[in-house]
Amino acid sequence: MEDMKKNSHSSTIAAMQACVEHARALLESARAVQATGHPNIAYHLAVLALEELGRRELIAVQRISETRPAPPEWIHKHIGNHVQKLFWCVFGVAFSMGALNKETIESMQTFAQQTHAKRLAGLYVDHAEDKLAIPAEAISLDEAESLISLAMTRLDVATSERFRGPLSQDELDLQAWFLTATEDIEKRRMILGKVSMTKLAELKDAQAWVRWLKELFDKAEAEGRAAAEEELKRSREGLPRQGTKNKWKLRIRLFSQSHSIRPKAFSQWNKTSEWIRLSAVSGKKDQLLVDFILRDNVPVEGLWWFGWGLARLFVTALNIGTMGFWWWHMPRQISKFYESIDDMEKKMRVGVERSPSLKIDWGTNRVLTEGDLHLVAQCLTAMPGPGNTERHKPYDYYICGLTFLSLNDIHWQCESTVFGNFFESARAMMTQSGDWEPDTPFVPALMQFFDSLWPDMDERRRYIEIFEAFERKSVDTLTINLSEASFMKLFCDAYFLHKIRPAALSARPRELETE
Numbered sequence: 001m002e003d004m005k006k007n008s009h010s011s012t013i014a015a016m017q018a019c020v021e022h023a024r025a026l027l028e029s030a031r032a033v034q035a036t037g038h039p040n041i042a043y044h045l046a047v048l049a050l051e052e053l054g055r056r057e058l059i060a061v062q063r064i065s066e067t068r069p070a071p072p073e074w075i076h077k078h079i080g081n082h083v084q085k086l087f088w089c090v091f092g093v094a095f096s097m098g099a100l101n102k103e104t105i106e107s108m109q110t111f112a113q114q115t116h117a118k119r120l121a122g123l124y125v126d127h128a129e130d131k132l133a134i135p136a137e138a139i140s141l142d143e144a145e146s147l148i149s150l151a152m153t154r155l156d157v158a159t160s161e162r163f164r165g166p167l168s169q170d171e172l173d174l175q176a177w178f179l180t181a182t183e184d185i186e187k188r189r190m191i192l193g194k195v196s197m198t199k200l201a202e203l204k205d206a207q208a209w210v211r212w213l214k215e216l217f218d219k220a221e222a223e224g225r226a227a228a229e230e231e232l233k234r235s236r237e238g239l240p241r242q243g244t245k246n247k248w249k250l251r252i253r254l255f256s257q258s259h260s261i262r263p264k265a266f267s268q269w270n271k272t273s274e275w276i277r278l279s280a281v282s283g284k285k286d287q288l289l290v291d292f293i294l295r296d297n298v299p300v301e302g303l304w305w306f307g308w309g310l311a312r313l314f315v316t317a318l319n320i321g322t323m324g325f326w327w328w329h330m331p332r333q334i335s336k337f338y339e340s341i342d343d344m345e346k347k348m349r350v351g352v353e354r355s356p357s358l359k360i361d362w363g364t365n366r367v368l369t370e371g372d373l374h375l376v377a378q379c380l381t382a383m384p385g386p387g388n389t390e391r392h393k394p395y396d397y398y399i400c401g402l403t404f405l406s407l408n409d410i411h412w413q414c415e416s417t418v419f420g421n422f423f424e425s426a427r428a429m430m431t432q433s434g435d436w437e438p439d440t441p442f443v444p445a446l447m448q449f450f451d452s453l454w455p456d457m458d459e460r461r462r463y464i465e466i467f468e469a470f471e472r473k474s475v476d477t478l479t480i481n482l483s484e485a486s487f488m489k490l491f492c493d494a495y496f497l498h499k500i501r502p503a504a505l506s507a508r509p510r511e512l513e514t515e
Contacts (some may be wrong), residue, residue, distance in 0.1 A: 010269035012059060012446065015056075018058060020158050022049075023050075023151070024155060027045070028044050030148050039394070040122030042144045043118070043122050043139045043143065044122060045087070046120045046144065047116070050151050050154065051085040051089070052085075053085070053089045053158050054085035054088035054501060057089065069363070084112070085116055086112035087108055087112040104130055104376070113455065115455065119454055121135070139349045166442050173514060174210045178210045180415055187511045195316050212328075245295060248293070250291070250307045250310075250311070251289060252292075252311050252327070253287060253289055254289075254290060254318070255327060256326045258323075258362035258366060259286075259365070259367065260286070260366065261285050263280040265367070265369050265372070265373060266280070268373070269373045275292065275293040276314065279291070290314060292307065312399055316398055316399055316402075317379035319398075319402060320376075320398075320493045320496050320497065321376035322376065323493045323494070325360065327403075327406040331409040333409045333411065334407065335353040335355075335359075336351075336354065359482075360482055360483070377502075378499060379497075383395060391432060392431040394492075395427040397421045397428060398425040400421040401488075401489060404421060404488070415482050416475060416480045418480075418486075420470060422491070423467070423488055426491055426492050426495060429492065430499075442467075443468050443471055444462065450491070463484075
């Protein structure tokens, strides 16, 4: 075991050194290209060098995190993300040295986003109706020279650094928590708020400040979870007369394309929820069993309809709270329609499949966690009850979108129908939230929220085109792919979580309220 640890350590050091050497080669190439008068290409090479130095930081954190029973998933996501690698190029050292404040955090985020955006402008010709953008004109010699100099400085720092380690488990957990928290709009607003920054100035220690933040959010989350649990219990009593004893157990089986299920995640939920019980299926990590315990105030003649509505409500909350895909069944024939194909002449079996297959890429398969289920509970209590039918419209459209998503296969491609239902769900959500007046253009209101979450999305113009076509109801000539259809679902999830989820307000730390 000790030899394995030494080998792992040596491998990590070698990988980190390889990042430094590659960054040096990229910068030498950037210098050479800059001398030929192509600053946009030199700029791109300098950005790649910075990304490699950011990757170096992430490799170090990844090596330490692998000692944990369940390594955090954000590391893999950041390693594959251009903006995050640029952020880590400057964040990793600053965090370990305690050199953090509001201005430095914001400047790191701005630097990473703007640098990546400028790099893209210098790489691709952009031909719009009203203008032609030439990559060679996007970046000046001075801008390229400035970035090359910055990268050289950061390379010198990395060259002189020794492997920072081992970080303690507490330090690693703090880093993971802080990065996850700052990706949430509401939490980031409070973290960078006046009270929080005053505390940072008082403590003069970044790690102590992050620990203080985490304690506040953990306390608030516990209070929010307790409130959600109370609401879950209370919602059981929404029938005309109160039940006296448990009568029915209704079980449903759900499948997921986005998450992997582990029994451990259900411990807290099942301790506190009396009437919705969750369990895993042995050997089937993509399946979830949900038991609804109903009392004797549900008559047998109303059991089917009441149970059906309750199950759909829970599935909606599960999809939104996890930002994943859960349903009673998944599309089966997503790449082929036949049982087998044989080459009779050569006497061999062959395979021909649709490419790409009709399966959504939900990213790295995520493990369902207690934190996910906490959000699910909040979403469940945030949704209108069975009797509040005038507010059901957004969720009726949402559940229709899920239905068609589960039916989409090679026999019936219905991506446009999927997108349309989630588009209408978003429109109804924004109407109820007061973010859109029905007599005004919808797309500008929708893009305001879109840009707040995805300000640098490469496909922004494409989504505006789709949104405007659906608003005009002129989609006959529009081709929607599965990625675009699933993104519209994620838009609805994000909007609900950030705008509608009232339980989030009770979970917000009052100590961090901004003026």
